[in-house]
Amino acid sequence: MNARSLRITKATQGRLRRLNLATALPPLTLAAVVVVAVDAHTRWHVLVLVPGVVAALVAFERWTANDVGRVALPCVIVAAAVWPVGALVIDAPNAYWGVSSVASLVVPRLPRLRYTAAAALVGYVAVVGAARLLVDSGDVLVGYVLTPTVVSAVVMVLSFVGERFYDIVQELEMGKEREAELAVIRERVRFAGDLHDIQGHTLHVVKLKAVLAGKLVHRDPARAEEELREIHALVSDTIEQTRKLAYAQHRLNLSAELENAKNLFEAAGIRVRVTREGEVDARAGELLGQVLRETTTNILRHSEATRVRIVVSPSGITIGNDGFAGDSVPELRGLAALRQRLGDDGGTLTVTVGGGEFVTAAAFPTAAPR
Incomplete structure (x- = not known):
């Protein structure tokens, strides 16, 4: 994997991390609070249940950072220990929530024996729940065996599906990089x-x-x-x-370059919007086509753009993209050479960064219609 592909993979992981934290962490935290509130009848019960839900939240936070392996073992041990204590000692039928949550994050990322580990987790939850019969001869089949086992199995299946979706997103990002x-x-x-x-x-x-x-x-x-x-x-x-x-003057046509740039961006998975506010003459079209071609190559090679806008006016062209992460304008040799050529013909070329957008603008006033 080259350096640019690695940057894109990390950028994808960062976006997914922010999305997961924003959408899944609040309901997960609410579920943890509900588990403790429903099953805890004394302070002693709270002390037993809190480590399990905390282990689940820590594992989720590390999972969104693609670093769950570092905390997997301690989180699994803590959450697994809470379930038998909750089922056999403090009468907490929902104490399995922590171990099921942690396992659903850890097991799908195991390098091997993932399905075996998933089956073992579901079996562990069922066996501990069935052990409740040792201390309570009442009807515990639904509350301590069936419900925890079914919920754990469903959560494991959904986690495998979610992990596959995560892999597909990364594969799509890599596919767009290869297209570029x-x-x-x-x-x-x-x-x-x-x-x-x-x-x-x-x-x-x-x-x-x-x-x-x-x-x-x-x-x-x-x-x-x-x-x-x-x-x-x-x-x-x-x-x-x-x-x-x-200098891209060989049979250069601005309309053809616009179509070519649009096709290249779309092939790379970049959304592009082209706005034509007027037509330019052939000479200005050649110069502006050079700017468009060079800028297109720079975006594909050096940026992580997801959106590009191209505006063509009777006297100039503006190309903006959202794929630049720095604060200062880099020196691009190709554009520097074009800036000199436009200057020789009475035009200007500027490169600016602002508002989350990298903008290349070429103005050729002498080409404007009278």
Whole structure:
């Protein structure tokens, strides 16, 4: 796993942690309070039941941080000890809640024998509940055996389903990362193909003409000089075409670049909104298309964006994304080169960070319609 993939995985875990803490921790805490309030009839009962519910809450907090393994053993031991004391000593039929909750968080993340451990947990709850018959000959089948066993089994099943959902979310995040990397690779392959088309044929012709000029230099100096002039013209033309390709001027069209950027972002799982407030002329479209292409590559390679907005006006383009976590604007060499090119043509390029958004804006006032 590369560094960027690791960052995305950690970001996903952080979002899931905040979601779990916000949605599940309050009702879990309420359930713990209800268990203690219903089963505790004296202060001694509270002292027995509280360690079990505290172990469950601690295990849940560590589970949301993807660190439940560090507290798994002590939490399981404490919660497991509360259930027999509650069932056999203080008449607390809900004392199993702590051990069932802790096990539901720990067991699905075991490296092996998870299903065996789940069955053992359900069996433990049932056996302890049945042991209540040793101290109470009344009707304890429902309160101490059936209800704790069924609830524990259901909780274990739901925990396995939830763990699988968690894995799927991470796999989707990794899939989006791979799509973004593939998009960048495809762009590089396209660039390499264009470069080969421009230089491959020219270099082959130059080679042949250089050999011919070498043979004619003594026999026909005038013809050799002509061949050398043609070589010079070919090389100059190739240099110009390569320069245009390097600055994305080679057959660049703003509308095509907008569609290409939209497809790349959507393939990477990034929501994109394109707003066109007007049309620009061909010259401004080439320059703004360069900015859009470079910014698209930067977002795919260097950010963790989930949303991108693109606004095209008659004289400029604005690209904003929410995937930048820093406070200062980084130095991006590609955009720095484009800033100089736009400046030479009377335009401006600015990069700003604010309001949780990284914004690249190119203005080309001289292209605005009169």
